[in-house]
Amino acid sequence: MDGVPDVTAPSVAPGTLFDYQFIAPDPGTYWFHPHVGVQLDTGLIGALIVEDPNEPLRYDDDVTLVFDDWLDGVTSTPDQALANLSENGMDMGSMGDMDMSSMEPTAEGMGVSRRQPLGEDTGDVTYPLHLVNGRPAADPFVVKARPGQRLRLRLINAGSDTAYEFSVGGHQLSVVASDGFPVEPVAVDSLVLGMGERFDVLVEAGDGAFPVVAVPLGKPGEPAFAVLRAGSGETPKPARSQRGGRLLQYRDLVPEESVRMSKRQPDRTLTMDLTMEDGGRAWLINGKRFPDHEPLDLRPGERVRLEFINRTMMFHPMHVHGHTFGLVGYGAAPGVPGLRKDTVNVLPMQRLTADFDADNPGQWLTHCHNAYHGELGMMTVLSYVR
Ligand SMILES: [Cu+2]
Incomplete structure (x- = not known):
């Protein structure tokens, strides 16, 4: 019951019901979405959190943050965006259309830097909005906490064509899981989520109101933005800066025993x-x-x-x-x-x-x-x- 049409089962026809049954062997942060065309880009997504009956981590609250790139009904539709790519291809002049046939890929890859950790051309669809839990920066999702509380943030990139660099203003992130599976904790200032990736982080709330930011890498416009409110203080405004400091790398992460x-x-x-x-x-x-x-x-x-x-x-x-x-x-x-x-x-x-x-x-x-x-x-x- 994997839900992939024409691979494991027919798709669920309009107006019909289908009950998916599955065993959840591994605790952690997951999500679900259709595999029919680009329906994924219409918001037909959900977080799937499998709680551990013997949770070893200690925290005061558990908050899921879903990042999503949004155009449907604002500038076009996902089907139109797909038709456009299918007819016209990617932007001419972007790095993405270079002919690489004479070069050999390496363990390090090419063309990435601290500012562009996934390279220059990260996507070819332009989105007017980037959302946190379905809300735009102008009307942000608010994470409520008390100063000093420990939060487990479950981060999910449900975007279709956008990678995000995530950070919380004034806070360190202690990374504790990757795609649901626990890792030995690592302290960083920010991390990158490709589409489909999840990370769990622990954050100790400061005193005040802080920007929670997911910058769309290689794309213009306002970031996905939420507010961490712990104590008083003026609500921050969305700002598009990548935080600097230590950016999480895969090689930093050691799986838990x-x-x-x-x-x-x-x-x-x-x-x-x-x-x-x-x-x-x-x-x-x-x-x-x-x-x-x-x-x-x-x-x-x-x-x-x-x-x-x-x-x-x-x-x-x-x-x-x-x-x-x-x-x-x-x-x-x-x-x-x-x-x-x-x-x-x-x-x-x-x-x-x-x-x-x-x-x-x-x-x-x-x-x-x-x-x-x-x-x-x-x-x-x-x-x-x-
Ligand atoms: Cu790809």
């Missing part, structure tokens, strides 16, 4: 070659444009290695259904799977390796979580039966 993967030689390596064609009208995995694809076959019980090779100048937040992988060499020794994630930003011209155990037989979509890249073809299927 309970979710560390064992050291094991992979039984199988599957390559995911990520390319772009026709000026951004088509996005491909292994040269194929979904639904034209070749399922990647594996066997139950295998340790599978995924090699993401990004041959484009855009980042791709690659998401694997049904599994949480370990990023090889990140938060672990070289060659060993470390940081657990189900969605990983593969940087422009980067080569990234992720291992997972084939412990959940089925047909599992694997795709770029840029909803437009996905619809323009950047999807494939991992396939295995019991």
